[in-house]
Amino acid sequence: MKWDQSRAMLERSRRSLAGGVSSPFRAKAPVPLFFENGQGARLTDVDGNEYIDYQLAWGPMILGYNHPAMVERLREQVAKPLSYGAQHPLEFVVAEQIQAMVPCAELVAFTSSGSETVQLAHRLARACKRRPKILKFEGHYHGWMDGALHSYKPQADETGPLEHPLAVPGSRGQVANAAENVVVSPWNRLDVLSRILDAHAGEIAAIFLEPVLCNSGCLMPEPGYLQGVRDLANQHGCLLVFDEVITGFRMHPGGAQAHFGVTPDLATFGKAVGGGVPLSVVAGRLEIMEQMFSGGVVFGGTFNGNPFSLAGASVCLEELSRDDGAALRHANRMGETLMAGIRELAAGRGIPLQVTGFGAAFYLHFTTLATLKDYRDTLSDNRDLLQKFLFAALSEGVILVPDGRMYVSAVHTERDVAETLDKLARAFDRL
Ligand SMILES: Cc1ncc(COP(=O)(O)O)c(C=O)c1O
Structure with missing residues (x-):
């Protein structure tokens, strides 16, 4: 996967926009991506790469893109x-x-x-x-x-x-x-x-x-x-x-x-x-x-x-609100399937990983701790390994929040989830 257009646009952006990004939280490796469009749970960047997205614009896109x-x-x-x-x-x-x-x-x-x-x-x-x-x-x-x-x-x-x-x-x-x-x-x-x-x-x-x-x-x-x-x-x-x-x-x-x-x-x-x-x-x-x-x-x-x-x-x-909250029940169910699938992928490869949270918002901790209870427990997470995993996932076409969080929307489908688990299996293999 190439990000040449994003790189060129960042260079241009830096000449007029402070830092080249609109929030320093977005200035992430390998390069802050520039996007062109999105539909449902998928995003397309300016290099034409397509991703299954679990960043949801840092949370708001609960109904996906272009609902x-x-x-x-x-x-x-x-x-x-x-x-x-x-x-x-x-x-x-x-x-x-x-x-x-x-x-x-x-x-x-x-x-x-x-x-x-x-x-x-x-x-x-x-x-x-x-x-x-x-x-x-x-x-x-x-x-x-x-x-x-x-x-x-x-x-x-x-x-x-x-x-x-x-x-x-x-x-x-x-x-x-x-x-x-x-x-x-x-x-x-x-x-x-x-x-x-x-x-x-x-x-x-x-x-x-x-x-x-x-x-x-x-x-x-x-x-x-x-x-x-x-x-x-x-x-x-x-x-x-x-x-x-x-x-x-x-x-x-x-x-x-x-x-x-x-x-x-x-x-x-x-x-x-x-x-x-x-x-x-x-x-x-x-x-x-x-x-x-x-x-x-x-x-x-x-x-x-x-x-x-x-x-x-x-x-x-x-x-x-429709059907007594069916949309969020779906989002949380898709997320729970992902959480279980990711745990299985890591365990099968002997990679120490804790997946914490609830279906529609969860987090990957590369840690040997058996439980995580408070902020201080997260300080022992292996952040280098997380960064490698995020890059591997991106290269396979899966976007996570840069801190290791995943948001799941009401429009992620079972097919999206299955495809994501295949891609993340390859991302784990790259570690
Ligand atoms: C729990 C919580 N409170 C407040 C904020 C601040 O919201 P905003 O970024 O819209 O100012 C955030 C942003 O991520 C948040 O997660």
């Missing part, structure tokens, strides 16, 4: 004003769809990116509880804003003790004292969390978490863990916020909160909610959400609730 109902609805919408900066009926139509699907959604608010939803949820929580601090978990990602980007991928020598991890800033240029308002806990350890909450009594406005730790290896919560966190939040008078930017409209039509049966006070959504159009959502309890209108909590956004995004979301949510 006919999305295309038709967006064509119709594009003939109308793209934005009003004012009210229009699609706002309450989509808000009502989300209310019907998501357990915590007594009210919703629209923004454009996941990072913005987190900023809004932080502000709502601090205003509601009149407390300054947010508790987050090591390895969890909540966007790139100054107040949120702590202890996402700290190095082993930066993390501090497991009993009270340090809040490690994630970027140069980040406001240094933002870390003063962040408390960090290890994931999947209720005993440690309880002690940390005791040590910060009366200071923590909200416990903020990815209900499945998707951004550091798709690590599932242990049985009863989320309910345990819910109980601790109640005992300490904190809000519980689920960041469902990945799990939302993917794990289950009602998100991880519906799957696990634990309802947070607030939740943030992005990615799959729009099926590819830029849209994000904060949903939550009425009295917390109403602070935006009567409680002095300021929030804005020129593109909030724009008709184009909401038209896309209305179709996406309709498709995901």
